Amino acid sequence: MELFLDTAEVDEVKEIASWGILDGVTTNPSLIKKSGRDFKKVIKEIAEICDGPISAEVTSMDSEGMIKEGLELKSELPENVIIKVPCTPEGLIATKELSSRGIGVNVTLIFSASQALMAAKAGAMYVSPFVGRIDDIGHEGMDLIAQIMRIWEQYPEIETKVLAASIRHPTHILECLQLGAHTATMPTKIFRQLMKHPLTDSGIERFLSDWADVENAGNA
Ligand code: E4P
Numbered sequence: 001m002e003l004f005l006d007t008a009e010v011d012e013v014k015e016i017a018s019w020g021i022l023d024g025v026t027t028n029p030s031l032i033k034k035s036g037r038d039f040k041k042v043i044k045e046i047a048e049i050c051d052g053p054i055s056a057e058v059t060s061m062d063s064e065g066m067i068k069e070g071l072e073l074k075s076e077l078p079e080n081v082i083i084k085v086p087c088t089p090e091g092l093i094a095t096k097e098l099s100s101r102g103i104g105v106n107v108t109l110i111f112s113a114s115q116a117l118m119a120a121k122a123g124a125m126y127v128s129p130f131v132g133r134i135d136d137i138g139h140e141g142m143d144l145i146a147q148i149m150r151i152w153e154q155y156p157e158i159e160t161k162v163l164a165a166s167i168r169h170p171t172h173i174l175e176c177l178q179l180g181a182h183t184a185t186m187p188t189k190i191f192r193q194l195m196k197h198p199l200t201d202s203g204i205e206r207f208l209s210d211w212a213d214v215e216n217a218g219n220a
Contacts, residue, residue: 001177002052004185006165008035010045012188017050019191024052026128026165026185028084028108029059040076047078053125055106057084058094066094074103082125084108087115092122099123106163113147120160126183130166131176141166142175149180170194 002023005016008031016022025046032039039056047054056077058069070083082104085091095105099122106126107119111134116127129148131141145164152158161182167173170193173184214220 002183006185006187008032008042013046013049016191022050025050026055028057043077047080051080053082054080055084056081063090063093067097070098082106087119095122095124113151116148120158124160126161126163128163128165131164131172132166132168145176145179145181
């Protein structure tokens, strides 16, 4: 089971990587825009902090352009960068070509099990179903993860990992991992929330205060 960070903020990658449990990072054009920084510089810095797969997304909409961008990114950026392409027929063509050259591809913007299956057949390393954006339009995003995982169970030869994306809260993470998703990518806020519990905080407060009493009494 892999936990990825969904961000283009280098400081956030540093923070979560320092915990020792960060398996990879996903970015997208909107996250790059939010960072206000140069795309390739950001990806390079992130890939030097985290040695897991770092998704860099292409913006061409034709397969030729996607392949060209993917090859350029692979030649200019660290080895652990993988190429993110949209789930369209052109994206499938690019996925097939890039993966046949040994390049990892993350097929993104997946909203149906059939799209996930097609991307897997094209050789994707990851397929990214967007849970939160399905919830946003009034449907149950987690049902898509369940459906994809049921299909994957029937065909153990599928090597493509299911990367649950567009995660909105900690419960999403627990649910998709219970369904067997191989990977989940989440914003930094959710990584922090996963580690937070008020009883841990109050427990530490009590232990520290009792220990201060022990020291004051000279029993330490
Ligand atoms: C995943 O790779 C995407 O970058 C991301 O999870 C999209 O999430 P959003 O729906 O919160 O924008």
